[in-house]
Amino acid sequence: MKEHQEGRAIFKANLSGKDKGPGKAKGVFYNPAMEMSRDLHVAFAKELEIEGIVLDGLAASGIRGIRLILEAGLNVEFCDTSTLATNTIAENLKLNGIESTIYNKPVEELLQEKKYDCIDIDPFGTPAPFLEAALKGLNDNGILGVSATDTAVLCGAKPSICMKRYGANSMKKVAAKEIGIRIMLSKMHSMASEIGKGIQPLLCYSEGHHLRVFVKLTKKNNVELKWINTDMEIVEEEEYGAGGPLWVDKIIEKELVPSNYEGKLGKFFETLSEEANGPPGLYDINDIARIAEIGQTPQRNKIVKCLKELGHFASSSIFSPLGIKTTASKIERTKAIKLAQSL
Ligand SMILES: C[S@@+](CC[C@H](N)C(=O)[O-])C[C@H]1O[C@@H](n2cnc3c(N)ncnc32)[C@H](O)[C@@H]1O
Known part of the structure; x- marks a missing residue:
C-alpha cells in the first residue's frame, strides 16, 4: 500500500481511479x-463551526475524517465494513499522531446504536440505501453530508432506475446535475418527514463525476415538492418532460459559502455564492442564442452581465459550464444575448 499526502494528512491507501472517475481499488480505496x-x-466545516461528534461513516482510508480532525479541529469517529480499511485507518491515525474510535461494521448498524451531530456518507455509487439510517442517526440540528456518484441515474441517463431508486423523474441537458441534486433532496425530505423531521439544504454542488449535498436536520416543515418543466418553470403537477417531484427551494445558503479562498476552490465558492439566491433551473446559452437567431454564442459572462443590466437576477453556475441562472423571460433573455453580441 502506498503512502500519500493530501492537505495536512499523510496516509496509506490503494490508489483508485485515474484522477477522474470513481474506479474501484482492490484494497483500501483512495480516489x-x-x-x-x-x-x-x-x-465548509470550518465555516459551520461544527460541535459534537462527527462520523466518517464509509471511511475507507479515513482520509476525509483525518483531514477534518487535522484541518478543521473536529472530533471524528470512523466506520467501515472492510477490516483491511479499519486496520489501515488505525495505522493512518497513528501516522498523523491522532487518536479516535474506529468501528468495523455496517454504518447502518452503528447508527442504530449511536447518534451523531454530523454524519458523512460517501459510498461507491448511490447513497440511497444509507439515507434512512443516516437521517435517523442524526441528533436534532445535526448535519448530514452525502456524496452520490450514480450521476447517470440522477442526471437523466437512466430514468427508470431514477424513478425506482429516488421516486422522481430526472432531466437531461443543461440543468441535469442541479435537478439531480434536487431529486436527492426530495428523497431526503420525504424520508425526514416520515420520522417527523425536516431538512434544510446548506450547500449542494456537483463537481466532476459526483454530486454532493450538506443538509441540516430540522423540525418537520411544510415544504412542498414540485416539478420543473423544460422551460424551467416550477409546476405544481407532473407534466411531460418535467423533472420531479423535487426540492424547489434554496439549495445553497449564501452566507455559509466560504469566502477568502483562492485558486480553483476560491472560484468555485465565488460561483456558488453568486448563484445561491437564483431561481431553480438553468438555461443553456446555446439555446438562448438559437432562439435569438444569432450566429456565434457570446461568452457566458457577457450574457450574464447584460441580463443584470436589464434588471434581472443572473449568474453562471457550477452545475454546467453552459448554464445561466436567471429570472429573465424568454424575450428578455433574447434581448440580453443580442446586447452581449456587441460587447
Ligand atoms: C467510496 S469509499 C469511501 C471513500 C472515503 N470516504 C474517502 O474520502 O476516500 C466507500 C467505502 O465504504 C465502505 N462500505 C461499503 N459498505 C459499507 C457499509 N454498509 N458500512 C460501512 N462502510 C461500508 C467500503 O468498504 C469503502 O471503503
Whole structure:
C-alpha cells in the first residue's frame, strides 16, 4: 500500500481511479479526484463551526475524517465494513499522531446504536440505501453530508432506475446535475418527514463525476415538492418532460459559502455564492442564442452581465459550464444575448 499526502494528512491507501472517475481499488480505496471535494468539506466545516461528534461513516482510508480532525479541529469517529480499511485507518491515525474510535461494521448498524451531530456518507455509487439510517442517526440540528456518484441515474441517463431508486423523474441537458441534486433532496425530505423531521439544504454542488449535498436536520416543515418543466418553470403537477417531484427551494445558503479562498476552490465558492439566491433551473446559452437567431454564442459572462443590466437576477453556475441562472423571460433573455453580441 502506498503512502500519500493530501492537505495536512499523510496516509496509506490503494490508489483508485485515474484522477477522474470513481474506479474501484482492490484494497483500501483512495480516489485523488475527490481531493477538491475534501478540500471543500474542510473549508465548509470550518465555516459551520461544527460541535459534537462527527462520523466518517464509509471511511475507507479515513482520509476525509483525518483531514477534518487535522484541518478543521473536529472530533471524528470512523466506520467501515472492510477490516483491511479499519486496520489501515488505525495505522493512518497513528501516522498523523491522532487518536479516535474506529468501528468495523455496517454504518447502518452503528447508527442504530449511536447518534451523531454530523454524519458523512460517501459510498461507491448511490447513497440511497444509507439515507434512512443516516437521517435517523442524526441528533436534532445535526448535519448530514452525502456524496452520490450514480450521476447517470440522477442526471437523466437512466430514468427508470431514477424513478425506482429516488421516486422522481430526472432531466437531461443543461440543468441535469442541479435537478439531480434536487431529486436527492426530495428523497431526503420525504424520508425526514416520515420520522417527523425536516431538512434544510446548506450547500449542494456537483463537481466532476459526483454530486454532493450538506443538509441540516430540522423540525418537520411544510415544504412542498414540485416539478420543473423544460422551460424551467416550477409546476405544481407532473407534466411531460418535467423533472420531479423535487426540492424547489434554496439549495445553497449564501452566507455559509466560504469566502477568502483562492485558486480553483476560491472560484468555485465565488460561483456558488453568486448563484445561491437564483431561481431553480438553468438555461443553456446555446439555446438562448438559437432562439435569438444569432450566429456565434457570446461568452457566458457577457450574457450574464447584460441580463443584470436589464434588471434581472443572473449568474453562471457550477452545475454546467453552459448554464445561466436567471429570472429573465424568454424575450428578455433574447434581448440580453443580442446586447452581449456587441460587447
Ligand atoms: C467510496 S469509499 C469511501 C471513500 C472515503 N470516504 C474517502 O474520502 O476516500 C466507500 C467505502 O465504504 C465502505 N462500505 C461499503 N459498505 C459499507 C457499509 N454498509 N458500512 C460501512 N462502510 C461500508 C467500503 O468498504 C469503502 O471503503
